[in-house]
Structures are given as structure tokens and as C-alpha cells.
Amino acid sequence: MKILPRSMEEAQEQEAVELLERRASRLREQAETTVEEAVHWIAEFPLGEERYALSLEMLRAALPLRMVTPVPLSAPHVVGVLRFQGQVLSALSLASMLGGHGWRQDPAVLLVVDRGDGELCALDCEAIPRPTTLPMSVVEAARVRAEGPVMEVFTQDRQLIHLIDLKRLFTTRSTGGRNAR
Amino acid sequence: MPVDPMLQGLVTGFAVEAQEVIQKVTMDLLELEREGLDAGALARLYVRLGRHLHTLKGSASSLGLQDLGDIAHKLEDALAPLKASTRKMPRSVVDVLLHGLDLFMLRAQAHADGRGDALPDPAAALAQLVAEGPPPETVGALLAGAATASAPVEPSATPEENALVEAASALNPQDAVPESADTGWRVSVRQVTSLMREVERLREVRLRVEERGRELDRVVTVLAKQGLLAETAEARTLLSGTSRSLRTDGEETSDIVDALEDGLKAITTRPVRTILDPLQRMVRDLSRQLGKEARLSVVGSELSLDRRLLEKLQGALVHLLRNAVDHGLEMPSQREKAGKHHEGALTLRIEQQGNLLFLECSDDGAGIDVIRVRKVAESRGVVTSDEAERLNENQVRDLIFRPGFSTRSDVTDTSGRGVGLDAVRASVEGLQGRIEVNSTPGQGTRFVMTLPVDLGSSPVLVVRALEQLVGLPMLAVEATQLARADSLRIGKRKAHLEYQGQLLPVVDLGARLGLRALAPPVEGQPLLIVQSGGKRVALGVDAVVGDRDLVIRPLPSEVRDVPAWQGAATLSRGELLLICRPDWLVTESGQAAVAAQRRALVVDDSLTARALHRAMLEAGGFSVHLAASGARALDRLATDTYDVVICDLDMEEMDGTQLIARLREKKETSSLPVILVSAHDSAAARERGMAAGADGYLSKRECAAGRLLAEVLDVMSRRGGRA
Structure with a gap:
């Protein structure tokens, strides 16, 4: 059998076919993945050396940390109060709520979140969070395992993310101040 | 038909x-x-x-x-x-x-x-x-x-x-006929609440408009400083005009907000007398039924309050009054024997202070028999005998709010089922309020309900303690004066002010709020005579800023239970002002006990960093004061003593090393333990800090609870402090 050299047109046509096949194959894979893997949208942010996240659906706004009025005699995790869309909200120290965490840079952002009971509050944060996804199955499995408000979830690239369950976080915390009755 | x-x-x-x-x-x-x-x-x-x-x-x-x-x-x-x-x-x-x-x-x-x-x-x-x-x-x-x-x-x-x-x-x-349901509109509570929230947002927009005007004024000032007066003349004129227009727009918006709020208030409130007047009849009928005589006096019925609040309060008031007639008042013959008027006096007093409503229901009857209450609570299983033994008189009186408690041995139309005061407390707490009872044997009983109210503005006196602005309901402020040595009586633990022939305890607002150590008032310091519930104190503040007419909003759940605060109001630049509760100010504090604690001063220009350090140190048993800059820390150290200072390395104006240098210059603070904290974790930063005279250095990353506390205790023991 004699092998004839391909003409330029033939080679281009062949490359185009291969390219189209690769694209089709990739799209098929994506579709299969989409069907199999429901995802959970999260807002991910750093806290000290670790990566934390909360459900994106609970996040209402990210604000610069300013105009916060300190509240003397309040509980230690309360940074102060601020106005947000006609309401008075508490600004809370997330590091303090999580049990005295170290931090890399002083928080400059406030995340306004739904506490899980319909009430809003603001949590301090070192940087504006990044929206990303986690496989729903992984989140559900972590939720079952976790006893406290923080779930440890590994991403596909084996990065550990501490996913905060806000409802659990606020249910387990007492709300009284230092001099609360 | x-x-x-x-x-x-x-x-x-x-x-x-x-x-x-x-x-x-x-x-x-x-x-x-x-x-x-x-x-x-x-x-x-x-x-x-x-x-x-x-x-x-x-x-x-x-x-x-x-x-x-x-x-x-x-x-x-x-x-x-x-x-x-x-x-x-x-x-x-x-x-x-x-x-x-x-x-x-x-x-x-x-x-x-x-x-x-x-x-x-x-x-x-x-x-x-x-x-x-x-x-x-x-x-x-x-x-x-x-x-x-x-x-x-x-x-x-x-x-x-x-x-x-x-x-x-x-x-x-x-x-x-007043407008009946047929000629008006039916609106849901949610619609009105949402409208109220929009009005509050409009108020914020108005504040932002004012801020924009001020920014424009600053731009004009900056342009004038650039040395391009001629070139920027037209732009400056235009900007000044826009600023003036913004100011006018802001004022008009302000008027609209006020009108909207007044309108909403008219829609959502009704006079308290609409629920109080029918109670007169109830008291009369019940006292006749029981063979007693009673007269109900009402003070403050002209107030207008949220309709929903009134509807919910009506049941509680009925319970309290029925209780007062049935349990509180004696029979006319017994009253006369005890030297009282045969007709029992019941009083309902309603007073609004800022966003707090005080509702007092009192009688001049026999008072609560604490011994009997203790016995009945035990016999009905409300408390065990061990628990009952441990209760003081106030706690025993509080037992009457427990479910199932009744001193009646028989069930009558009026009482005896153990349902009543627990329902009253539940309904008051459902309104985010609280109820207290005071009683004097032979003289009567007084129930005081305190409830938050949403609507309307009220006069507030703005004062300052250190850097903290605090609002006081003007109704609670009787007078202001400057401290003079000849009117002060300063003892070892307390100071008193001679005022109108009385000696009033002097309360230092800064110390009461935990912002600084307790110190006697100094000559010329503003003193406010604050009264609440018949008690008066002289409140020492650092400055009286002025009076404002403010809308006081309820606090969020995380701080609602802090007894010092009753709400927050928005100031003209948009920041929140906390409103202090006068009844908290006039109550005795436990400051003397705090004096024995180890004290730490946290100096950091980051609000959240200060909060975190405070949380960690308080968890370790320290009493913590805060300063937002080196200069403020020096002020604090000039008047207070501390066992340790935790200071941020990188601060504007005066950084941590400069602060240490100033401290080491003074004899009183030359050996004060100082720990520097910093976002920088480099060896160079650490070296710089230690070379400046710091006793310890931690990166903020390392400042996890145990690590900071361990470092603080270690440094204090090395310096020979109270570790």
C-alpha cells in the first residue's frame, strides 16, 4: 500500500474533524457530570491560614467594614452594630465565634448573612469572598459527619474548606451579653 | 328580608x-x-x-x-x-x-x-x-x-x-362616625412594616445626600488650594451650586421622611385609653362580685401606641388587674382595720422613654406573702424544697410567674387555675419585653412591664465617655451641672453629689460601661442628674455633645439582652448612636468586685482586632480596656494602671515601637509589660519589635486564644506582675 502525502486541505479537514470530535466529547462529559453532580454554591474566604466558606444563598451583601459602632458590655464576639437597609444589624467577629482563631490581616469586609432564622447579621472577613462550587454529595456527607457548625469538606483538588452552617452556628451560640440577665 | x-x-x-x-x-x-x-x-x-x-x-x-x-x-x-x-x-x-x-x-x-x-x-x-x-x-x-x-x-x-x-x-x-372598615382600606401588618422600612431607607438616602453635599464642598476647597483659582473658578461655582441644591433636596427629603413617618404613626397607632377605659368597668364589676371596693386610676392614657402592641397588651393588663383585685386588695373591713381607706387603689401608669414603654400596674393591698408563695410553690411542685430554700425574696416573688402557680386552693371564676401571671409574662416576653414585680407586705404590689416600641422620634441627650458617644432619653435627664469640689463628697469607694439637699451617688459613665477604671469626678466634669423609677444618680460624662430628636430603633438579637442599652438611633452622618437605659444607670453596679481583676489595655486601630483580643483576654479572666491609637493609649495610661499592654505594631500616627518608646521614657510605665502583635510574620518585623523594647511579639496569625493568653501570662511573670 502506497502512502500518499495528504494535501494541505485534507490535513486541515482531518484536524477540523478531530477538533470537533474532541469538543463533542468534552461537551458530552460535561453534560454527564452535570447530571451526576449537583453542586452547592459557596462564598469562600480566608480566615488566618485556613479557607472557610458559607452557602452563597445565605449571603446578602459584602460591605466595607466601616461605620460600625462598638457596643460596650456586649458579648465578646460582638464587634458592634451598623445600619443596613433601614435595619440595625450586629457585626460579629467570626474568628471569635469559631473559638479564638488567628488571622492574617485585620478584617476589612463585612458579610451580611441570613442567620438561618430570617434575621440578618454581619460577619467580619479578611477579604471579599470568592464564589465557587462544591459537589452537593460531598457537602451532604460532611453535614452528616459534622456535629458542630463547621463542616470539613475537601475539594476535588484535595483542598480543605471549612464550610460554616450558619443556622447551627447561631443556634449553638448564646446571645446574651456579659451583663445579660 | x-x-x-x-x-x-x-x-x-x-x-x-x-x-x-x-x-x-x-x-x-x-x-x-x-x-x-x-x-x-x-x-x-x-x-x-x-x-x-x-x-x-x-x-x-x-x-x-x-x-x-x-x-x-x-x-x-x-x-x-x-x-x-x-x-x-x-x-x-x-x-x-x-x-x-x-x-x-x-x-x-x-x-x-x-x-x-x-x-x-x-x-x-x-x-x-x-x-x-x-x-x-x-x-x-x-x-x-x-x-x-x-x-x-x-x-x-x-x-x-x-x-x-x-x-x-x-x-x-x-x-x-369615625371612618369605618367599609370606607377605609384593609392593609396587612407586613405591608405597613415594609412601608416603615422603606421610610427608614429613605432617611438613609437623605443622610447620604447630605454626605455627598459635604464631599462636594471638600472638592471645592481642594480645588481652591491647588493654586489654579482662575482656571477652576467656573467649575467651583458649578460645584458650589450643586452642593447648595443637594442641601435643599436633602432638607426636602427630610421633610418628606418626617411627614411619611407621622402618617404611618397615625395609621398604626391608637390612644392607650381605648384599651384602658373598658378596664374601669371590669375592675368595678369584679370588685363588686368579690365584695370588695376598688378604684382604678390611670396615668398616661393620652399616649398613642402601636395597635398590635395594644391588642397584645390588653390581655396582660386584664390579668394583672383581675389579679390585683382578687389577690391583692383586702376586703373593705380588713382595709379599715389596717388603717387604709375602705376603697382599694389600683393604678395603671404608662410612660414612654425613647423607644421603651414602661407600664406599671400597682395596688395598695396586702402585698405578696413570700412565706406562703414559697410554701405553695413547694406543695404544687413548682420548685423542690431544696430549691425553695436557696431562693432569696426576689426569686420567691418571681415564682408567681411560673406555670401552674396559684395561691388559691379553690378554682373560682376569677382565679385558682394557675394560669394567669405565666401567661402575662409569656405575652410580655413575646413582645420582647420583660416584667418585674415588687411588693411590700401590707403596702401593696407593683408590676412593671418594659416593652420596646418602634414608632416615633424622641428627644435624646448625646454625651461622650472617652471616644464612645452615648444617647440618654431626655425625659430621664433632670439637670446638668459641672462638678465642683464643694458639692462633692468623695469617699474611699464611692463619690456623692450634694444636690437639692440630697446626696446622690456619682456614676462614671466610662467606668460603668467598662471603658475605663473607676475614678472620682474631677473639677469641671459634666454631671447629669438622671432619674428613673424614683431613683436618681449624678452621671459623670466626659462631654455633653447636645440634644437631638432621634428615632430609636430596637437592637438586634445579639445585643438586645445587654441591659445597658435600649436601642440605637442614626446620627446625621449615618453612624449609629447607642441609647442607654436610665433604669440600668440608676441601679447599683458590681464595679468594686471588678477592681481585683488583672487589667489589660489593647491598642489597635482595627475595631475587629480589638474585639478579638478583648474576647481572648476576657476569656482568660482579664478586665480589658481598649484604645484605637497610640495617643489614646497614652491618655488611658496617664489615668489608669494596667498589668499588660497588647499593642498593634503598625498603626497610623504612632506605631507600636513609638508607643513603647514613650512608655519606657516614663518612670510609671517603664517596666510595664508590652506585647506587640502584627500582621507581619517576618523575622525582620519581630526583630524590630523586640529591639524597640517589647516584651513579646506575636503575629496575628498566632493569636489563637490559648497562644495569646500564654504569651501574656509568660511576659507578666517575667516582669514580676500578677500573672
Whole structure:
């Protein structure tokens, strides 16, 4: 059998076919993945050396940390109060709520979140969070395992993310101040 | 039978009007049966009563409601023999008239609901009404002993006047009737709440507009400084014009916000008297039923409050008053033996301070028998005998709010089921309020409810303690003065101010809020005389900023239970001002106990970093004060002593190394342990900090709870402090 050299047109046509096949194959894979893997949208942010996240659906706004009025005699995790869309909200120290965490840079952002009971509050944060996804199955499995408000979830690239369950976080915390009755 | 819709509308309107008139008649009747009114007042009441009854009769007849006309006529008949007497009305006559009014109102409501045809023949009820009442000829006997009235009697309504009232009511019943449900709108609570929130957002927009105006003014100033005066003249003129327009727009928005808020207030509130007036009748009926005598006085009924709040409070007030009559007040003979007036005095006092409503229900009865309460609580299983032993008197008194508690051994219509005060507390707490009880044996009992209210602005005095601005409800501030040595009495633990012949304890606001250590007032320091619940203190502040009319909002749940604060208000630049509770200020604090704690000063320009350090150190048993800059830390160290300073390395104006240098210069602070903290984790930064004289260095990353505390204790022990 004699092998004839391909003409330029033939080679281009062949490359185009291969390219189209690769694209089709990739799209098929994506579709299969989409069907199999429901995802959970999260807002991910750093806290000290670790990566934390909360459900994106609970996040209402990210604000610069300013105009916060300190509240003397309040509980230690309360940074102060601020106005947000006609309401008075508490600004809370997330590091303090999580049990005295170290931090890399002083928080400059406030995340306004739904506490899980319909009430809003603001949590301090070192940087504006990044929206990303986690496989729903992984989140559900972590939720079952976790006893406290923080779930440890590994991403596909084996990065550990501490996913905060806000409802659990606020249910387990007492709300009284230092001099609360 | 088909009813003319127009006539039905008039009947509905009439029912609303009748209810209002009947409420007035009821109040007049209760007044008429009391002792101590002079003849003139009695005469006026009789005349007014006659007119009201006549109005009811006329309006009912004009609408063809003959049964109601007949009832009103009978009531007029019962009143007729008394009108000229100008003596207090006999109880039996008051009973008949009140019963007649109940009958009238029941039937009026049935007509309004379209159930008029199904009503029984009024003849029987009328016959009963007449039978219950004393015959006219015996009314004179009931008034036995009464001398002929000496005071001039006002003439009763003339036939012309009566005809006029009747004609006016018949022609234009809707004029006298408040807007009924048919002529208004039905709106949900959520819609109104959402509208209120939008108004608050508009207020914020107004504040932002003002801020933009100020920014424009700053731009104009900057442009003028650039040395390009001629080139920027046109731009500056334009910007100044825009700034002025913004200011005008801001003022107009402000007016709109105020008008909207007033409108909302009118829609959502009603006078407190609308729930208090009917309670008079309830107290009267109940005390008669129990063979007691009681008089209810109301103070503050002219206040207008949120309708939802009033509806929820009504049940609680009914419980408290029934409780006071049943359990609190003694029988008239017992009262007289105890040297009291045979008629028990009940008082309802309503007062609004800022966004807090104080509702006090008191009686001058026997007071709460603490021994009995303890015994009953034990026997009913509310507490165990061990628990009961450990309770102090206040805690025992609080047992009356527990479910299932009742000192009645038998169940009556009034009490004995152990349901009542626990329901009152539940409803008050449901409104995010609280209830307290005070009682003195033989003198009476006082329940005080404190509830947050949302609507309306109130005058607030803004003061400063260190850097913290604090608002005080103006109603609680009696006077302000500057501290003078000759009026102060300074003891070892407390200072007192001589004020109007009294010695008032001096409370330092900064120390009370935990911002600094307790110190006696200094010459020239502003002192405010603050009163609440009959107690007064002289409040020492660092400055009086001024008075403002502010809308006070409730605090979020995380800080709602901090007893120092009752709410927060927005200041003109948009920042929140915390409003202090006067009742908290006048109560004794436990500051003396705090003095023995180890003290730390945290210096950091980051609010959240300060909060975190504070949390960690307080968890380790430290009393923590905060400073937002090096300069403020030096101020604090000039007056207070600390066991350790935790200081941020990188701060504007004066960084951590500069602060250490200043501390080491002074003899008092030269050996004060200082730990530097920094976001920088490099060896160079650490070296720089230690070289400056720091005793320890931690990166903020390392500042996890245990690590910071361990470092603090280590440094203190090395320096020979109270580690």
C-alpha cells in the first residue's frame, strides 16, 4: 500500500474533524457530570491560614467594614452594630465565634448573612469572598459527619474548606451579653 | 328580608358610633358612683349622661331600630329621677344602666351584622331591665340622707338642643362616625412594616445626600488650594451650586421622611385609653362580685401606641388587674382595720422613654406573702424544697410567674387555675419585653412591664465617655451641672453629689460601661442628674455633645439582652448612636468586685482586632480596656494602671515601637509589660519589635486564644506582675 502525502486541505479537514470530535466529547462529559453532580454554591474566604466558606444563598451583601459602632458590655464576639437597609444589624467577629482563631490581616469586609432564622447579621472577613462550587454529595456527607457548625469538606483538588452552617452556628451560640440577665 | 344596602351601611356606622358613646356613658357612670365629686361636677356628669342617652335613642329611632330606641328610652327613665339630685348615683342604678348599655350594644352589633331579624323580642329584656332597677319612687330612698342639693344645677339639655342632636345624628350619622372598615382600606401588618422600612431607607438616602453635599464642598476647597483659582473658578461655582441644591433636596427629603413617618404613626397607632377605659368597668364589676371596693386610676392614657402592641397588651393588663383585685386588695373591713381607706387603689401608669414603654400596674393591698408563695410553690411542685430554700425574696416573688402557680386552693371564676401571671409574662416576653414585680407586705404590689416600641422620634441627650458617644432619653435627664469640689463628697469607694439637699451617688459613665477604671469626678466634669423609677444618680460624662430628636430603633438579637442599652438611633452622618437605659444607670453596679481583676489595655486601630483580643483576654479572666491609637493609649495610661499592654505594631500616627518608646521614657510605665502583635510574620518585623523594647511579639496569625493568653501570662511573670 502506497502512502500518499495528504494535501494541505485534507490535513486541515482531518484536524477540523478531530477538533470537533474532541469538543463533542468534552461537551458530552460535561453534560454527564452535570447530571451526576449537583453542586452547592459557596462564598469562600480566608480566615488566618485556613479557607472557610458559607452557602452563597445565605449571603446578602459584602460591605466595607466601616461605620460600625462598638457596643460596650456586649458579648465578646460582638464587634458592634451598623445600619443596613433601614435595619440595625450586629457585626460579629467570626474568628471569635469559631473559638479564638488567628488571622492574617485585620478584617476589612463585612458579610451580611441570613442567620438561618430570617434575621440578618454581619460577619467580619479578611477579604471579599470568592464564589465557587462544591459537589452537593460531598457537602451532604460532611453535614452528616459534622456535629458542630463547621463542616470539613475537601475539594476535588484535595483542598480543605471549612464550610460554616450558619443556622447551627447561631443556634449553638448564646446571645446574651456579659451583663445579660 | 332584603335589606337596603345603604341603610345597612348606616346601621353599621351607627354601631361604631354607639360603641364610642356607650364607652363615654360607662366612664361617666363609674365617675357618678364615686364619692368626693362636688355638686357642680356631678351636675355636669348627669347632663352629659342624659345627652348621650338621648343621642343613642335619637340615632337608633331615626334608623328604624325601634328596639334600641326603647332600651335607650328606659335608660333615660332610670336616669330621670336622679338628674336633679346632684348626688352620687346609687350602685343599684349604675348596675341597671350598665346592664342596659350591654343589652343595647349587643343588639346594635346584631343589627350591624344583619342579624337584627333573628333577635328575640326586646320586651322580655326590657321587662327584666325595669325589674332589676329600683322603682323611681325608691330612688329617693336610695338617696336617703342626702340633703337637698345646694350647688346650682346646670340646666339639662333643652328640647331644642335635643332636637338638634337628634336631627344632626339622623341626617348625617356618618359625620359623627369615625371612618369605618367599609370606607377605609384593609392593609396587612407586613405591608405597613415594609412601608416603615422603606421610610427608614429613605432617611438613609437623605443622610447620604447630605454626605455627598459635604464631599462636594471638600472638592471645592481642594480645588481652591491647588493654586489654579482662575482656571477652576467656573467649575467651583458649578460645584458650589450643586452642593447648595443637594442641601435643599436633602432638607426636602427630610421633610418628606418626617411627614411619611407621622402618617404611618397615625395609621398604626391608637390612644392607650381605648384599651384602658373598658378596664374601669371590669375592675368595678369584679370588685363588686368579690365584695370588695376598688378604684382604678390611670396615668398616661393620652399616649398613642402601636395597635398590635395594644391588642397584645390588653390581655396582660386584664390579668394583672383581675389579679390585683382578687389577690391583692383586702376586703373593705380588713382595709379599715389596717388603717387604709375602705376603697382599694389600683393604678395603671404608662410612660414612654425613647423607644421603651414602661407600664406599671400597682395596688395598695396586702402585698405578696413570700412565706406562703414559697410554701405553695413547694406543695404544687413548682420548685423542690431544696430549691425553695436557696431562693432569696426576689426569686420567691418571681415564682408567681411560673406555670401552674396559684395561691388559691379553690378554682373560682376569677382565679385558682394557675394560669394567669405565666401567661402575662409569656405575652410580655413575646413582645420582647420583660416584667418585674415588687411588693411590700401590707403596702401593696407593683408590676412593671418594659416593652420596646418602634414608632416615633424622641428627644435624646448625646454625651461622650472617652471616644464612645452615648444617647440618654431626655425625659430621664433632670439637670446638668459641672462638678465642683464643694458639692462633692468623695469617699474611699464611692463619690456623692450634694444636690437639692440630697446626696446622690456619682456614676462614671466610662467606668460603668467598662471603658475605663473607676475614678472620682474631677473639677469641671459634666454631671447629669438622671432619674428613673424614683431613683436618681449624678452621671459623670466626659462631654455633653447636645440634644437631638432621634428615632430609636430596637437592637438586634445579639445585643438586645445587654441591659445597658435600649436601642440605637442614626446620627446625621449615618453612624449609629447607642441609647442607654436610665433604669440600668440608676441601679447599683458590681464595679468594686471588678477592681481585683488583672487589667489589660489593647491598642489597635482595627475595631475587629480589638474585639478579638478583648474576647481572648476576657476569656482568660482579664478586665480589658481598649484604645484605637497610640495617643489614646497614652491618655488611658496617664489615668489608669494596667498589668499588660497588647499593642498593634503598625498603626497610623504612632506605631507600636513609638508607643513603647514613650512608655519606657516614663518612670510609671517603664517596666510595664508590652506585647506587640502584627500582621507581619517576618523575622525582620519581630526583630524590630523586640529591639524597640517589647516584651513579646506575636503575629496575628498566632493569636489563637490559648497562644495569646500564654504569651501574656509568660511576659507578666517575667516582669514580676500578677500573672
